[in-house]
Amino acid sequence: MRRSCHLASRRGAGAHTGDVTVSVDSSAVLAHLDPDQIAADLATLVGLAPVDGTVGEVAASHWCADRLAELGAEVDHWEIDLPTLRQESEFPGIEVERTEAWGAVGILPGDNGGVPGLALAGHIDVVPPGDPALWADDPFTLRERDGTWYGRGVCDMLGGTAAVLGAAHAIRASGVRLARPLAVHTVIGEEDGGLGTFATLRRGHTADACVIAEPTAGHVVTDNAGSLTFRLVIRGRAAHGSMRTSGISALDGLDIARAVLGELEAERNADVGERFSHLVVPFPISIGTVHAGDWASTVPDLCVVEGRFGVRPGEPVAAAQTAFRAALAEAGRGDLWLRDHPIEVSFPGGTFAPGRLPDDHPLLGVVQDAAEDAGAPRPQAMGAPYGSDLRLYAAAGVPTVQYGPGDIAHAHAVNEYVEIEDVLRCARAYVLTALRLCS
Structure with missing residues (x-):
């Protein structure tokens, strides 16, 4: 479903009150951006340690509701x-256990009411920090050094969420009257499947356009590849290590599986399209965990492998799963053991379908103009190799892009960081985008 955007001129915006058009001075609104408040909001979010599936994630949602x-x-x-949502056919899956989860949406009203002209979206969950000893400081205490903020989640994507809240603060503090409502979606569970956005959309929160404040390294992301978590169960025949030739090592089956998956990856990345041409392997297949054997002198009869499978843009998830299963089944037919003991394939965890902004949709130009007017080089439109909540908004008929502070290369890393000016520049761009789409 394609939705129309209500566009204003690039350099200014007009707020409509009834039948009267009121000129809005964007610079006056931008003057109300408060860097200290953005820093304080970010410090609070980082300090809550909102790791997926923890009490910190719940606390962050309550804090966002109060802040809004x-x-x-x-x-x-x-x-x-959660029990009801899990039963829905399009439920995106989760990879951590939760007994409690909350949604929080704020709507800045518009004089004409109706569907929000724009939703600014940010997820408030973060991944675990790993070994805290590897960090220069406590990962859940915001630190500032040399124009940079450090802490778990500052890049992915608490910095973007703080910028969104800063933009909403500037609009309200300026006293400007919007013609159409502006929505702020703060969501949980993005890192492990998209539960929060799925629940938000199912509750009826929508908009004519959406900007997600994910880190985009100065680009506008219009297309996301998808990703699936796969599990392989490879069986062998146990034997004493001194008589290994009388057994069948499950690791031999893993060697066959790895070779087949390498061929499949090359085939699926032969023609990637313009938006993904900057990436070496846009749709990778990678193995993340391998568990095999229970005794040093025993030939292992079981190997369990989990990894990530990239889904191509426009490819149905079911079709991607079929291609994956078919490749491993074909490999098994060429091996005497695997022919009778085929590799078992399943897809547990989150399901990240691909998503994209419709071709020639005006939202791209609006965000590019706003970023440029906010002091950034004009951002290029690009595709991203990872899954995100973009695909959930797109599937619900909400045209969506990602534009936010930081670089995904620094996400999930030790000593995660984001440049302060990048956060403030994005906050300015969000203000301008909101004024142009909600006026």
């Missing part, structure tokens, strides 16, 4: 019905 209320938004804060 302080900004004068109409707040919808609800406990997500």
Whole structure:
């Protein structure tokens, strides 16, 4: 479904009150951006340690609801019905256990009411920090050094969320009257499947356009590849290590599987399209964990492998799964042992379908103009090799792009960081985008 955007001129915006068009001075709104408040919001979010599936994630959602209320938004804060949501056919899956989950959406009202002209979206969950001893400082204490913020999640993507809140603060503090509502979606569970955005959309929160504040390294991401978590169960025949030729090592089956998956990866990345041509392997297949054997002098009869499988843009998830299964089945037919003991394939965990902005949709130009007017080089449109909540908004008929501070290369890393000016520049771009789409 294609939705129309209500566009204003690049350099200015007009707020409509009834039948009267009121000129909005963008510079006056931008003057209300408060870097200290953005820093304080980011410090709070980092300090809550909102790791997926923990009490910190729950606390961050409650804090966001309170913060949105302080900004004068109409707040919808609800406990997500996890058992019911799990039964939905399009449920995106989760990879951590949760007994409690919350959604928080704030709506800055518009004089004309109706569907929000724009949703600014940010996820508030973060991945675990790993070994804290490897960090220069406590990963859950925001640190500032040389124009840079450090801490778990500052890049992916608490910095972007703080910029969104900063933009909403500037709009409310300026007293500007929007013609159409502006929505702020703060969501949980993005890192392990997209539960929060799925629940938000199912609750009826939508918009004519959406900008997700994911780190994009100065680009606008219009296309996301998808990704699936796969599990392979490879069986062998146990034997004493001194008589290994009388057994069948499950690791031999892993060697065959790796070779086949390498061929499949090359085949699926032969023609990647313009938006993904900057990437060496846009749709990778990688093995993340291998578990085999239970005794040093025993030939292992079981190997369990988990990894990530990239889904091509426009490719249905079911078709990607079929191609994956077929490649391993074909490999098994060429091996005497695997022919009778085929590799078992399953796809547990999150399901990240691909997503994209419709061709020639005006949202891209609006965000590019806003970024440039906010002081950034004009961002190029690019595709990203990872899955994100973009695909959930796109599937719900909401045209969506990603534009946010930081570089995905620094996400999930030790001493994760984001440049302060990048956060502030994106906050300015969000203000301008909101004024142009909600006026």
